[in-house]
Amino acid sequence: MSAAAWVQLAVLVALLAITTPMLGAYLAKVFGDGPAPGDRVFGPVERLLYRVAGVDERSEQRWPVYARALLAFSAVSVVFLYGLTRLQAHLPLNPSHATAMSPALGFNTAVSFVTNTNWQNYAGEASASHLLQTLGLVVQNFASAAVGLAVAVAVIRGLVRRRSATIGNFWVDLTRGVMRVLLPLSFVLAVVFVSQGVVQNLHGFRSAHTIAGATQQIPGGPIASQEAIKELGTNGGGPYNANSAHPFENPNPVTNLLQIWALLAVPFALTFAFGRMARDRRQGRVVFAAMFTLWIASALLAMQFETHGTPKLSALGADQRAVATQSGGNMEGKETRFGPAASGLFAASTTGTSTGSVIATHDSLTPGGGGVALAHIMLGEVSPGGVGAGLYGMLIFALLSVFIAGLMVGRTPEYLGKKIQAAEMKLVVLYIIAVPVVVLGFAGTSVLLRTALGSTANPGPHGLSEITYAFASAGNNNGSAFGGLAGNTDWYNTTLGLSMLVGRFLLIVPALAIAGSLGRKQTVPPSAGTFPTGTPLFTGLLVGVVVIVVGLTYFPVLALGPLVEHLGL
Amino acid sequence: MRRQLAAAALMLVGLTVLCGIVYPLVTTAVAQVAFKHRADGSLIELDGRIVGSSLLGQPSTGDRWFHPRPSSAGADGYDGASSGASNLGPTNPALLNTVAERVAAYRRENGLSPETKVPVDAVTGSGSGLDPAISVANAHIQARRVARARGLDEASVLRLVGQYTTRRAFGALGEDAVNVLQLNIALAKVR
Numbered sequence: 001m002s003a004a005a006w007v008q009l010a011v012l013v014a015l016l017a018i019t020t021p022m023l024g025a026y027l028a029k030v031f032g033d034g035p036a037p038g039d040r041v042f043g044p045v046e047r048l049l050y051r052v053a054g055v056d057e058r059s060e061q062r063w064p065v066y067a068r069a070l071l072a073f074s075a076v077s078v079v080f081l082y083g084l085t086r087l088q089a090h091l092p093l094n095p096s097h098a099t100a101m102s103p104a105l106g107f108n109t110a111v112s113f114v115t116n117t118n119w120q121n122y123a124g125e126a127s128a129s130h131l132l133q134t135l136g137l138v139v140q141n142f143a144s145a146a147v148g149l150a151v152a153v154a155v156i157r158g159l160v161r162r163r164s165a166t167i168g169n170f171w172v173d174l175t176r177g178v179m180r181v182l183l184p185l186s187f188v189l190a191v192v193f194v195s196q197g198v199v200q201n202l203h204g205f206r207s208a209h210t211i212a213g214a215t216q217q218i219p220g221g222p223i224a225s226q227e228a229i230k231e232l233g234t235n236g237g238g239p240y241n242a243n244s245a246h247p248f249e250n251p252n253p254v255t256n257l258l259q260i261w262a263l264l265a266v267p268f269a270l271t272f273a274f275g276r277m278a279r280d281r282r283q284g285r286v287v288f289a290a291m292f293t294l295w296i297a298s299a300l301l302a303m304q305f306e307t308h309g310t311p312k313l314s315a316l317g318a319d320q321r322a323v324a325t326q327s328g329g330n331m332e333g334k335e336t337r338f339g340p341a342a343s344g345l346f347a348a349s350t351t352g353t354s355t356g357s358v359i360a361t362h363d364s365l366t367p368g369g370g371g372v373a374l375a376h377i378m379l380g381e382v383s384p385g386g387v388g389a390g391l392y393g394m395l396i397f398a399l400l401s402v403f404i405a406g407l408m409v410g411r412t413p414e415y416l417g418k419k420i421q422a423a424e425m426k427l428v429v430l431y432i433i434a435v436p437v438v439v440l441g442f443a444g445t446s447v448l449l450r451t452a453l454g455s456t457a458n459p460g461p462h463g464l465s466e467i468t469y470a471f472a473s474a475g476n477n478n479g480s481a482f483g484g485l486a487g488n489t490d491w492y493n494t495t496l497g498l499s500m501l502v503g504r505f506l507l508i509v510p511a512l513a514i515a516g517s518l519g520r521k522q523t524v525p526p527s528a529g530t531f532p533t534g535t536p537l538f539t540g541l542l543v544g545v546v547v548i549v550v551g552l553t554y555f556p557v558l559a560l561g562p563l564v565e566h567l568g569l
Numbered sequence: 570m571r572r573q574l575a576a577a578a579l580m581l582v583g584l585t586v587l588c589g590i591v592y593p594l595v596t597t598a599v600a601q602v603a604f605k606h607r608a609d610g611s612l613i614e615l616d617g618r619i620v621g622s623s624l625l626g627q628p629s630t631g632d633r634w635f636h637p638r639p640s641s642a643g644a645d646g647y648d649g650a651s652s653g654a655s656n657l658g659p660t661n662p663a664l665l666n667t668v669a670e671r672v673a674a675y676r677r678e679n680g681l682s683p684e685t686k687v688p689v690d691a692v693t694g695s696g697s698g699l700d701p702a703i704s705v706a707n708a709h710i711q712a713r714r715v716a717r718a719r720g721l722d723e724a725s726v727l728r729l730v731g732q733y734t735t736r737r738a739f740g741a742l743g744e745d746a747v748n749v750l751q752l753n754i755a756l757a758k759v760r
Contacts, residue, residue, distance in 0.1 A: 135590070
């Protein structure tokens with residue numbers, strides 16, 4: 001890795017070090033009980049929304065009601081989005097003449113954006129109208145991220161409150177997340193993006209007469225506005241097929257660094273919000289440190305693998321050395337302006353945050369780099385994870401960690417003074433095994449089906465990686481792909497759609513149930529038998545538990561895919 | 570549940586108006602007023618005709634032009650309507666054969682000996698298929714060929730290469746990159 005690559009990483013870390021505490025403090029106020037900054041600006045619009053929806057903002061919900069409201073909102077969103085995908089040809093704002101998506105593709109797309117996954121079995125330029133993009137996909141980019149925020153906040157309340165029957169009001173949390181966090185941040189970021197060259201217009205294609213005498217179609221669209229929330233909401237679904245590799249989405253290294261920051265900003269900040277809401281900032285810092293450790297380890301590995309290149313290309317006469325006049329490295333599927341170091345950094349960040357936007361083709365990463373991306377997804381949205389989903393995922397792992405620590409050293413399992421008992425542990429186990437079951441189940445089945453195997457673009461172990469990556473990505477609501485896999489078939493559209501639903505709602509419901517169950521409990525004062533959770537030791541334990549659980553679950557398939565391919569280099 | 574569904578539908582309508590209509594339209598209005606040229610795609614016009622975008626690569630062949638990287642966008646490459654990459658894995662024989670052919674072709678075009686190592690960006694496809702840039706090393710090798718074909722001295726072509734090279738932002742972000750379309754347009758103006 002070059003010196004510049006190290007500096008690039010350092011700049012990003014510095015940016016995060018500045019914004020994480022600031023944004024964390026703001027989030028804690030937005031979702032806290034007292035007054036919040038901007039009440040006078042946002043209050044009237046929010047109250048209008050509550051009145052329209054017939055919601056009483058002062059009433060709180062028990063967890064089953066909170067969950068039902070969340071599921072109702074998601075169900076209505078899926079139906080609306082499905083309708084848009086099927087009817088887009090007959091609706092306005094379709095300058096590029098996109099046709100209706102097939103029923104299976106429409107289902108996949110609708111579920112994908114509502115679950116914050118943004119897996120795309122279509123190419124945006126030709127297959128999605130501006131209306132579908134803005135009225136459907138952009139709205140869900142906001143809404144699905146705000147749903148994640150809501151769940152995270154509800155889980156924090158469950159941990160922090162004492163003898164409380166309720167965990168907040170879903171409609172209020174949803175609205176505040178959109179109005180006070182995602183919309184203002186997105187607007188500012190979108191304008192900065194445009195100033196750097198990201199397009200923002202309502203055109204269809206424009207024809208250019210190239211210097212070689214050919215014609216080139218130049219795409220348009222309201223891209224910057226979508227780009228901002230795509231990253232801030234850890235969504236990842238690009239308006240163009242090439243996603244953030246496309247120069248109109250991500251024109252230069254500055255926008256690129258801002259995009260990586262945007263992926264990580266809210267998920268990391270939520271840990272500090274958690275510390276503040278728990279009135280014990282060390283608890284937040286411990287969770288932050290665990291997330292940060294996993295993320296930076298993945299980033300360094302991916303950057304290292306990609307800058308190193310592959311011996312196979314060197315043998316063919318390609319010069320992959322990093323020198324003053326070229327980046328070198330594995331450049332297949334990468335952009336010149338970003339190079340392999342920034343591409344590795346982006347790949348680790350997009351897979352750690354369950355975002356799924358890409359600046360380099362993941363299918364063409366080195367076996368090591370691609371393996372890091374795949375394993376990072378398999379960790380399950382915790383490094384630092386999607387907006388909201390990362391925090392509640394890591395808190396679930398924290399509960400598992402205190403339980404395991406309790407078994408190992410004979411301590412009573414407690415977290416933030418709440419006793420962790422059989423009821424919670426059953427839900428934790430459900431949370432942790434739901435995704436591996438669908439990922440490995442569907443991936444294993446696909447390997448046995450000839451039609452499903454036929455969708456792979458690469459032979460040998462890489463084909464297995466393509467299939468595994470698809471289901472790991474869908475099940476963990478990531479959305480990036482080993483894009484060679486031809487996913488637009490009835491089999492993949494359906495099974496990937498189901499994986500996304502399980503990976504979203506079969507995790508959210510247990511998480512909310514845990515919040516409800518813990519919220520009802522009284523706290524117990526720490527005793528000599530309490531395992532302290534505000535120390536670096538607990539960070540280490542947390543990282544260890546995440547890595548071991550995932551390692552035990554997925555190591556065989558990682559060995560047969562990326563590892564075998566790496567050994568064959 | 571029915572009450573929640575009604576609230577859900579109405580809330581979705583409200584959020585759709587805010588995030589799906591107001592937000593993109595306000596952003597578009599601000600963008601069009603403040604940064605019209607960039608918001609429209611950084612288009613380059615020559616004699617009143619759009620020749621391309623400074624952000625998008627486009628094909629150019631023949632000895633007189635700098636060549637962009639190989640592209641998998643569309644059937645012939647650099648198709649603005651279908652961005653995308655090869656998606657070939659690092660050990661796929663299809664990728665290795667293609668790279669071997671590209672290495673041979675690049676050496677032939679630029680008069681390099683069969684042992685010369687070729688800049689990796691010249692023989693691999695980009696992520697978007699619309700990469701506007703090549704590495705400086707790649708541009709330096711092509712400069713000799715272009716200078717000879719146009720009857721220019723190599724130093725002046727290299728000066729142009731330097732002029733259209735974007736250095737790493739703040740000396741650290743991304744990589745140095747030579748914009749092929751802008752360079753070619755500048756060349757055409759010289760001779």
